[in-house]
Amino acid sequence: MLLPLVVSVMALAFMDFNLRRQEAAVLAAEFDTHAEKLNERLRERIRTHDEILRGAAGLFMSSSRVTRQEWHSYVSALGLEEGHVGIQGLGFAQRIPPQRLNGHVQSVRAEGFPDYEVTPLGVRDDYSAIVYLEPFYGRNLRAFGFDMMSESVRREAMLRARDSAEIAYSGRVRLKQESTVDVQAGVLSYLPVYRHGTKPRSVAQRRADLLGWVYAPFRMRDMVSTVLQDDLKTVRVCVSDVSDQGVQDLLFDSHEGHAAPKTRGAMDLKVSLPLQVGGRTWHVQYEPLASYPLSDRRIYRALAMVGVALTGVMLCALTWVLLFTRQRANAMAHDLAATISEGEERFRLMVEGVKDYAILMLDDRGMVMTWNAGAARIKGWQAEEIIGQHFGRFYTEKDREAGVPEQALATALITGQYREEGWRVRKNGTVFRASVLITAMRDAQGHVKGFAKVTRDITAHHEQEERLRLAATVFRSTQEGVAITDADGRVLVVNPAFERVTEYTEAEVKRRKLSLLASGRHDRDFFQNLWRDITEFGSWQGEIWNRRKGGEIYPGWLTISAVRDEGGQIVNFVGVFTDITRIAHAETQMEHLAHHDALTDLPNRLLLHSRLAHTLERAHRTERICAVMFLDLDRFKAVNDQYGHEAGDELLKAAAQRLRLHLRENDTVARLGGDEFVIVLEDLASVEGAEVVARAIIERLQQPFHLPGGQDAHIGCSVGISVFPDDGQDGETLIRHADAALYKAKEAGRGTWRLYRGGRVG
Numbered sequence: 001m002l003l004p005l006v007v008s009v010m011a012l013a014f015m016d017f018n019l020r021r022q023e024a025a026v027l028a029a030e031f032d033t034h035a036e037k038l039n040e041r042l043r044e045r046i047r048t049h050d051e052i053l054r055g056a057a058g059l060f061m062s063s064s065r066v067t068r069q070e071w072h073s074y075v076s077a078l079g080l081e082e083g084h085v086g087i088q089g090l091g092f093a094q095r096i097p098p099q100r101l102n103g104h105v106q107s108v109r110a111e112g113f114p115d116y117e118v119t120p121l122g123v124r125d126d127y128s129a130i131v132y133l134e135p136f137y138g139r140n141l142r143a144f145g146f147d148m149m150s151e152s153v154r155r156e157a158m159l160r161a162r163d164s165a166e167i168a169y170s171g172r173v174r175l176k177q178e179s180t181v182d183v184q185a186g187v188l189s190y191l192p193v194y195r196h197g198t199k200p201r202s203v204a205q206r207r208a209d210l211l212g213w214v215y216a217p218f219r220m221r222d223m224v225s226t227v228l229q230d231d232l233k234t235v236r237v238c239v240s241d242v243s244d245q246g247v248q249d250l251l252f253d254s255h256e257g258h259a260a261p262k263t264r265g266a267m268d269l270k271v272s273l274p275l276q277v278g279g280r281t282w283h284v285q286y287e288p289l290a291s292y293p294l295s296d297r298r299i300y301r302a303l304a305m306v307g308v309a310l311t312g313v314m315l316c317a318l319t320w321v322l323l324f325t326r327q328r329a330n331a332m333a334h335d336l337a338a339t340i341s342e343g344e345e346r347f348r349l350m351v352e353g354v355k356d357y358a359i360l361m362l363d364d365r366g367m368v369m370t371w372n373a374g375a376a377r378i379k380g381w382q383a384e385e386i387i388g389q390h391f392g393r394f395y396t397e398k399d400r401e402a403g404v405p406e407q408a409l410a411t412a413l414i415t416g417q418y419r420e421e422g423w424r425v426r427k428n429g430t431v432f433r434a435s436v437l438i439t440a441m442r443d444a445q446g447h448v449k450g451f452a453k454v455t456r457d458i459t460a461h462h463e464q465e466e467r468l469r470l471a472a473t474v475f476r477s478t479q480e481g482v483a484i485t486d487a488d489g490r491v492l493v494v495n496p497a498f499e500r501v502t503e504y505t506e507a508e509v510k511r512r513k514l515s516l517l518a519s520g521r522h523d524r525d526f527f528q529n530l531w532r533d534i535t536e537f538g539s540w541q542g543e544i545w546n547r548r549k550g551g552e553i554y555p556g557w558l559t560i561s562a563v564r565d566e567g568g569q570i571v572n573f574v575g576v577f578t579d580i581t582r583i584a585h586a587e588t589q590m591e592h593l594a595h596h597d598a599l600t601d602l603p604n605r606l607l608l609h610s611r612l613a614h615t616l617e618r619a620h621r622t623e624r625i626c627a628v629m630f631l632d633l634d635r636f637k638a639v640n641d642q643y644g645h646e647a648g649d650e651l652l653k654a655a656a657q658r659l660r661l662h663l664r665e666n667d668t669v670a671r672l673g674g675d676e677f678v679i680v681l682e683d684l685a686s687v688e689g690a691e692v693v694a695r696a697i698i699e700r701l702q703q704p705f706h707l708p709g710g711q712d713a714h715i716g717c718s719v720g721i722s723v724f725p726d727d728g729q730d731g732e733t734l735i736r737h738a739d740a741a742l743y744k745a746k747e748a749g750r751g752t753w754r755l756y757r758g759g760r761v762g
């Protein structure tokens with residue numbers, strides 16, 4: 001009995017020793033994994049910060065000058081103030097050559113900061129100054145104007161960033177934002193910005209082209225606490241910056257100022273992991289506290305001990321139970337995996353099959369990881385050509401240069417989603433209008449796993465919108481008045497030209513019939529024909545007189561078209577109307593000019609012939625006498641010679657006026673040219689009537705003419721008369737015969753008249 005007992009005790013002691021060693025190894029491995037996860041979270045956050053810096057630098061690359069307001073808007077959009085990112089702010093430090101220092105200070109003061117200085121004051125070889133820092137209030141105001149190059153730790157990082165054209169982190173500093181309470185270690189990250197928005201190749205060129213630095217200050221405790229949060233209750237975390245010479249500088253200790261924390265007994269589970277940050281190495285030390293929930297393996301140890309102590313049968317039974325449980329667990333895991341992979345497969349097939357949307361997954365750097373049929377159709381690349389490439393390829397060159405793809409990812413990282421509409425490039429170089437949605441994908445712990453990007457080709461829709469916009473512009477800006485009515489002819493919309501021409505506003509005519517514009521000049525037949533044409537032929541075109549709101553009647557050229565739906569039903573009428581008042585006026589003027597003498601405004605030869613023809617026709621019908629008098633001024637040439645041609649013109653106008661005033665309304669006086677006039681006298685009772693008129697005219701024209709120059713001109717006139725019907729039956733003959741009689745009057749010494757009298761002028 002003793003031997004089995006001794007053997008049993010020894011076996012138990014040996015097993016206990018081994019189990020304890022094993023337990024320690026398992027716990028160490030568990031904590032290692034946990035520390036790795038925490039370190040990854042810190043790394044992830046640093047990466048997010050770097051993206052924010054790159055996005056901000058992109059703003060400078062895309063614009064030759066970024067204003068304070070633009071910087072404010074950009075940084076506000078990032079939502080830094082909500083604090084969850086752990087950055088104190090986002091700033092721009094401008095590089096200032098010594099000779100520009102004064103000018104720089106003056107220009108910032110002129111922006112409304114009269115006390116602005118580049119601090120610390122003093123003479124240095126090179127200057128920089130924090131010119132933008134958002135959020136621009138509170139602690140951050142203390143940094144405004146500070147020359148970070150004046151301080152060696154910051155200067156080292158700034159120069160390293162400048163020469164490497166990469167992000168550089170500084171060593172430990174005391175931030176300008178600090179006051180005397182809650183002082184924390186601070187760190188700054190810098191990204192240089194060069195002239196022309198490019199990254200110069202050589203170090204010398206980078207030094208020459210440097211414009212300044214986009215930078216972000218962190219307070220280490222704030223930053224690490226926002227990332228690790230509750231984990232700091234169970235794990236002590238220390239972050240140290242390690243210099244090239246191996247000197248450690250403590251940036252953060254979660255138990256700084258506290259009594260030495262209680263760790264897990266004698267077990268040394270400290271883990272130290274490196275973190276690469278902008279050209280520096282941080283060592284992060286993780287140590288479990290007493291509160292750390294290490295999985296308690298003592299129960300297994302006890303069980304094992306009991307197991308050894310139990311009989312073989314019980315051991316067999318226990319083994320059997322364990323085996324059975326494992327088999328069930330395996331079966332369940334197997335089923336679950338099958339269900340998951342089936343779901344994944346279905347989802348994959350669905351995504352791959354979607355043809356109208358380009359759906360792709362990007363990794364955290366923007367490299368394409370998956371590619372569906374829609375992406376191939378819309379963008380033109382096949383999966384094997386594009387997987388592994390950066391998604392910036394889909395952007396136009398201009399957008400790429402402006403850093404738009406990087407900004408898109410940075411925004412998606414910060415806000416969760418990025419939505420945009422813009423131009424994208426296909427494989428064949430053509431562009432299309434894209435509606436894009438980028439979503440940052442995070443795992444349960446919040447680590448960024450990549451991005452889901454959904455793109456839709458909306459070129460047709462965009463073009464349609466553009467066309468509509470153009471049509472609307474034409475509608476608004478055309479000089480033609482346009483009114484659109486419903487099928488009952490009630491106004492739906494009118495354009496500004498309609499309002500201008502009709503003097504009615506859109507509100508005044510809305511839902512009313514356009515008959516309110518009617519002038520009353522057209523009868524019912526006119527409108528009946530108009531509507532018949534529209535219903536039969538789809539449109540009507542013609543001249544129409546309308547009345548403005550103010551009452552004026554005006555002519556217009558109107559086109560009405562019917563708009564039908566797919567079923568052929570009229571749904572709208574569109575009226576396009578041109579105000580032709582000016583054209584009509586011009587036509588009347590042309591008509592007048594064609595028939596009147598420009599100097600005296602008397603009828604000319606053309607109108608004379610037409611009037612004479614009418615007069616003769618009437619005289620034929622009524623068998624009345626009428627006379628044609630040919631009149632020529634006497635000694636008119638002398639007026640021209642003596643007082644000038646213009647004075648002669650004035651005299652001709654005055655003579656025409658005297659003739660017109662002397663004659664009856666329905667008599668015609670025309671000027672044939674020069675100083676020759678023809679008068680048609682209608683409805684004469686006898687030939688003597690014509691003689692009376694001739695005598696009176698001669699007398700009137702003998703009266704002196706007062707010329708504009710103040711002189712009095714004395715002329716007279718001679719008259720030849722032919723009479724219808726005795727001296728000719730048609731106008732031409734009568735005029736010719738009157739001319740012959742005039743000749744005789746001139747011969748007779750001027751200032752008299754002669755009748756033709758059938759060729760026997762007397």
Ligand SMILES: Nc1nc2c(ncn2[C@@H]2O[C@H](COP(=O)(O)OP(=O)(O)OP(=O)(O)O)[C@@H](O)[C@H]2O)c(=O)[nH]1
Nearest residue numbers: 632633634635636637638640645648649673674675
């Ligand atoms: N100012 C002016 N002169 C004109 C115009 N048309 C013609 N004349 C001039 O009028 C004159 C007409 O010539 P005549 O009829 O021979 O001159 P007149 O002195 O009246 O001679 P008699 O008829 O023989 O008495 C010419 O000198 C033309 O140059 C015109 O429109 N304006």
